[in-house]
Amino acid sequence: MSKLIFITGGVRSGKSAFAEDYAKELYQKFERKNLYYIASGVAFDREMTERIKRHQADRKKAAIQWKTIEIQDEVVFSEVIYPANSVILWECITTWLSNVLYKTEQLDSIERIIEIEKYIKTLKKQLLQWTKDGAIVLLVSNEIFDEQSSTYSEVNYYRSLLGILHQWIVHHSDEAYEMDYSKIKRWK
Numbered sequence: 001m002s003k004l005i006f007i008t009g010g011v012r013s014g015k016s017a018f019a020e021d022y023a024k025e026l027y028q029k030f031e032r033k034n035l036y037y038i039a040s041g042v043a044f045d046r047e048m049t050e051r052i053k054r055h056q057a058d059r060k061k062a063a064i065q066w067k068t069i070e071i072q073d074e075v076v077f078s079e080v081i082y083p084a085n086s087v088i089l090w091e092c093i094t095t096w097l098s099n100v101l102y103k104t105e106q107l108d109s110i111e112r113i114i115e116i117e118k119y120i121k122t123l124k125k126q127l128l129q130w131t132k133d134g135a136i137v138l139l140v141s142n143e144i145f146d147e148q149s150s151t152y153s154e155v156n157y158y159r160s161l162l163g164i165l166h167q168w169i170v171h172h173s174d175e176a177y178e179m180d181y182s183k184i185k186r187w188k
Contacts, residue, residue, distance in 0.1 A: 009179030
């Protein structure tokens, strides 16, 4: 059995806790061999450093052992993740995309767009391959579309890319959830 599961919600909505609990539940229910946690967070300030430490501590306290892999932007896992009979939780797509934008910001506009499209295409290909190989994949992302448009073109570009990516993920997902102040709304 393979699945692609999308979980979104606002900041501090409880989406990470829900995703981790659900991943552990699926791991046990389907007697999977591996439980992976892909972390995309970068400790660029004190608040993010504390959030990363809190997430790491939560996973260490868990009765089930996570295999944590830190991925900032490059989506190359063929030698790291064994998807067959695994549960893979990726926290989070929003952060991953912002890392990609940051990494490519020095490129000229056309070259940058091409490079970002390569990253997104590779991500999509990898997600489909994992599910084809039998993995249960949970993707966490932030819901940022309730906010007004920004006066900054880079922010609006980011929101546009994220919106398109969210639509693709939901289209290919078996299940999709939105966390709203720790209340779950199921879309699929």
